[in-house]
Amino acid sequence: MAFFKKNKALGDGLSAETMTKGARLIAAAEPKNPVSEQFRTLRTNIDFASVAKGNVKTLLVSSALPSEGKSTITANLAVVYAQQGKRVLLVDADLRRPTVAITFDVTDNHGLTNYLADAHSELGSIIHHTRMDTLDVITSGPVPPNPAELLASARMTTLITQLRDHYDLVIFDVPPFLMVTDAQVLMSRMDGVAIVVSGGRTTKGALQRTSEILKIAEAPVVGFIYNDQDQKKKAGSGYGYGYGYGYGDAK
Incomplete structure (x- = not known):
């Protein structure tokens, strides 16, 4: 699998700290930081890869x-x-x-599972505004006993269609592929x-x-994001990254 050249300091993984304190939003807190520039480069690479796929309005990110x-x-x-x-x-579909x-300091956790489990729940009740004018989030809601079934439901399909009509881009954060079937x-x-x-x-x-x-699954893959965690050990600076296209052969 081919990747671009690695650079410095991307961010931290889903550690215990991320679970309790949220992800570090360096792109918002320090927009002039070189790490933030790497995220903008990543955005550009995804846009370029998306050209062949047509207008990408819904993007699933997993590992x-x-x-x-x-x-x-x-x-x-x-x-x-x-x-x-x-x-x-941004939709937290990692149920x-x-x-x-916690990342975006949303104290009302009325979210995705509430909407999917209650046919009378309204879409507006689960959309939370952030401190950025053009960024909204949908939190996960209470952890359900049947995450995969909720995500596979017809109500979820309808929700995705509705969200596509209201936003330029809807990003879904989902669980890892090899742990559960939610992403699939x-x-x-x-x-x-x-x-x-x-x-x-x-x-x-x-x-x-x-x-x-x-x-x-013939998934519409736009690329692989390479997160080099060894950079943190070597230089104390965080993570490097690269960006690859297509499936590759995992060599």
Whole structure:
């Protein structure tokens, strides 16, 4: 699999700290930081890759395994798209290990599961505004006993259609591919899929299995985001990244 040259300091993975304190929104707090510029570069690369797919208005971001940095990357990616002037919605569809509510300081956790489980729930009740004028979020809501079933429901399909009509870009943060089926049930309804790959955690076997799943499902993959966690150990500076297109052969 081919990746671009690695750079410095991307962000942290879904560690215990991320779960309790939220992802670090460096793109919002320090827009002139070189790390923030890397997120803008990532945005540009995704836009270029999306050209062949048509207008990508719904983007699913996942990883093969836990703790590969997908929630930090997803949150900051939503921020840089909003900074571009687009109306962006970030949906926390990780109904098992949610992070969006705490990341964006949303105290009302009336969210996605409330809407999917209650046919009388209104869409406006689960959309939360952030401190950025053009960025809204939908939190996960209470952790349900049946996440995959809720995400596979007809009500979820209808919701995705409605959100596409109201936003320039809707980004879905979903659980890792190899842990549960949640991401797989949503893939066919997305315009684009991006996979986070960790240099310090993703094994060759995990990457191969993920690639096979994507091929079988004919997923609209726009690329792989390479998160080099070894950079943090080497330089104390954080994470490097690269961006790859297509499936590759996981060599």
